[in-house]
Amino acid sequence: MTETETDIHTEYNPYKSKILVVDDEARIRDACKIVLEGCGYDVCLAVNGVDGLQRIQEEHYDIILLDLMMPELSGFDVLAQVKSLHPDTVVIVITGYATLEHSVDAMKKGAFDFIPKPFTPEHLRVTVAKAIEYTNALRDIADSRSRMRTMINRLSDGVMCTNQDNRVVLANPTFLRMIGCPAASVKGRDIHTFIDNAVLLDMIHQSLETPESEFAERTQEITVSGANNLSGETVLSLRCSPFRDRSGRNLGVITVVHDITTLKQMDRMKSEFVSTVSHEIRSPMNSVLMQLQVLLDGLAGDITEKQREILTRASDKIESLARMASELLDLARIESGLISQEREKVDMLEIIKDQAAFHLPGATAKSVEIVLEVPPCLPPVLANRRNMEEVLSNLITNAVKYSPDGGRITISASSGTEGLSIQIQDTGIGISAEDKDKIFQRFYRVKNDKTRYITGTGLGLAIVRSILEAHGGRVEVKSDPGKGSTFSVFLPLLNAA
């Protein structure tokens, strides 16, 4: 339990502990009542063992102060009954002749503590307070167990917890339904006796064997048929993580199952929509481009220099329009969360090197130098590879575009507690403070005399930001107008996930 939770519990707990005093001596009963009510407890009295037993059968008490020596029914008999009726009730024995023998005997039979007669009010208060603390702790445990059980049972995700021997500690009804297990409870059973999906079994085994040094949540998607009482297929996303004790030993595995069938269906519909739209927009543009090419090739007759110039410009415009259409579709796909679903362990160093190599010819054409200042290796990130390539590609393209001839682009990378960071630094025209806030907006382009001849759609940085946010990362920019800009990319590490 966290500290906050404990505080809330104590602060708002309206519960008044209930105490029953069973003693045939009126003097003792009354003294106890005065002292304990003074402490804020709810106190009931029973005049002898029989009376006490009846009250115990009718009601639940947190604490019972029990005289051992009573006529008819002795304290020992009452103690035995209490233990069988209410095992969580705490019994404190009051003993008139405080012999060690009786007390030890009572403790053996389940009493929590004993008070020898005669006792001082202070002695009573302290002993009861200690018992109250104990029952409160017991109640807290019971409460949080019940809270947790209700929570887990009500979850719309399937949850299963298994131990080191691959036996079930708990599995909620959703889990059983999702994996198609007809049993109402599988507590204590070996997972192999009711799970037949090899992927899931393998994930649990691997999670259990994950060394302490490595935090790795394993994720997989599986397709099962007939779960959920629905016809057709159900797509489940599986997540397994080991849980450990204080010394870092694996105690077992928590498996969480999420039904992503609807998501997958929407995903497919959206992909088809995107692809249809992309076809409808791009096809006419493509054929216009070809017609212009045919004209430019002189296949439809000779053309003048002026006509060639106009046709070339028209061609360029259509081409950038076609590019914008695909970027827009990319952005739409990223924003609808389609891309970030498919993630893998990605080595950013490899992507940095590939992208730097890919953009080198373009940079060299402008006499712009690309310098890599990267460590020999970087820890992996959990990301979509294509997305990461796009982030790097967009940032490097921009750096080249906005650099004057003879400029220099430095790409550096490092990893630390915050995660992975990648810097793309250029010696270009820089960005004014005013523009800095807006460049990540869609379609925003910096317009001044230096950017007039630089073409673009104004979508590149919006795509970069969308991708990074979908990956739990971010992008920042620092710039010195006239001297250059530095774009910094931050990504969480796989191990810190």
Place this chain on the structure above:
Amino acid sequence: MNDKKLVLIVDDDPDLVESVAMKLESQSFRVAKAYDGVEAMDQIKKERPALIILDVMMPRKNGYELCAELKSSDDYKDIVVLLLTAVADAVTTTNYTHWDGKNTLADDYIPKPINLEKLMGIVKDYLG
């Protein structure tokens, strides 16, 4: 002039067919045209082409279906099929590029927008 090789262009966009045809004719190929998969099959039966430039998304019978039909036929499986895909690589997850993950058996792929020079290069590679 029957030694000129016959190329069949199949696309539902007549402007595209015309442009490609003009380019091919300028390079001494004979050209046949069709605007959907069914028409294309009729053309193939009438006069067997050496190579087909085949669009993927078309009404009546799409390019994947026609390609599969040709490649599974003993009479036509030797015809070179170049598949035209308008869908950019960005949309790799759609069924239009992967045809539900099935192998299309096409000899080659030409991405749209078509670069006519590159297309000619590929056609000449196949037809020697």
